[in-house]
Amino acid sequence: MPVKKNKGPPYPVETVGLDVLEDTLSFYIRSINIALSRDLDERLEGLDVARGTGKITTLLLVDSHPGIRPSVIAQLIMRDRSAMGRLVDQMIDHDLITRRNAPDDGRAQELHITKKGADLARKVRKIATKQSSDFFAGVPEKDQKRLLDILRRVYRRTAGLDQQ
Amino acid sequence: MPVKKNKGPPYPVETVGLDVLEDTLSFYIRSINIALSRDLDERLEGLDVARGTGKITTLLLVDSHPGIRPSVIAQLIMRDRSAMGRLVDQMIDHDLITRRNAPDDGRAQELHITKKGADLARKVRKIATKQSSDFFAGVPEKDQKRLLDILRRVYRRTAGLDQQ
DNA sequence: TACTTTTAGTGGACAAACGCAACTATTCTG
DNA sequence: CAGAATAGTTGCGTTTGTCCACTAAAAGTA
Secondary structure (H helix, E strand, O other), X not given: XXXXXXXXXXXXXXXXXXXXXXXXXXXXXXXXXXXXXXXXHHHOOOOOOOOOOOHHHHHHHHHHOOOOOHHHHHHHOOOOHHHHHHHHHHHHHOOOEEEEEOOOOOOOEEEXXXXXXXXXXXXXXXHHHHHHHHHOOOOOHHHHHHHHHHHHHHHHHHXXXXXX | OOOOOOOOOOOOHHHOOOHHHHHOHHHHHHHHHHHHHHHHHHHOOOOOOOOOOOHHHHHHHHHHOXXXXXXXXXXXXXXXXXXXXXXXXXXXXXXXXXXEXXXXXXXXXXXXXXXHHHHHHHHHHHHHHHHHHHHOXXXXXXXXXXXXXXXXXXXXXXXXXXXX
């Protein structure tokens, strides 16, 4: 129970305990996600790929897996197909990728990178990596790896990528 | 370069490499955040606090820090004041908290929990904690602590809670 | 005390994003 | 061939959040 001083907020930001959230995954993940997204947006300033809402992942995946299908990406970024479709539309408008019908499956499409997209992908890779290490500043190399390992495991399980 | 089989997606989900993102904080954070939010929404089903977009944090903070100000919470959950104001409106509508003018500062407000809010807070604490440990299933206790430590540090720095 | 600046909160306009549901076309299953 | 599953599209509605302008009060300054 903090004693209220004569002025200033009764619970100054720096000292507010986060209650249970202090030990909770979701709170940190959510907050850090916000911070990370904003930061990334800044770093991507003017790069045609603003709002990292899946655009980045899509760009890199299409670049490294020519012919990959929208629905596959959708699953990886945990969006539904309609959202994915719109995302693809945007990126085509920006001339980052192309869409063609899959020759062997009349329902499906194949995505391919454009010249412009490939150039951008190169830049984005640098930026994303840089951001990651910036945020990890002060955290020992070993812990970084460990953390990524854990997150990777949680992610794969969550996205249903591991066995069943 | 995967050899295309006669049918099935050329890049089946399970085997798609995530490119640089494989080693990148932002990707996992973003994805896990989505998963976590959805999962939390399910667990909060019908609990008047759907869409965990800050409502949960607000609820718990008001509960454990009677008289806390909206602007303080806003900073903690990284939203601007107008968004925060609307959030408070909602929660008042749901009879979870109350708002009164701060006696010592004509600009500010104090938030207090209601009976209903306190009851809910109790439930939410259980749920949030449970969720966290569920997601950590299979991760050794020690690593969990480690991970939370790192996230906490990153969060505090990011939210500007430390020094400076 | 008069001024300027900063802080707290409000309200409106606006846009982006996402999910759901419905629908088509294909392919698979048996 | 009939029925189920899959890929993608479209419309709709909702939510969410940001930007901006505005008021009121407090703090800083001279």
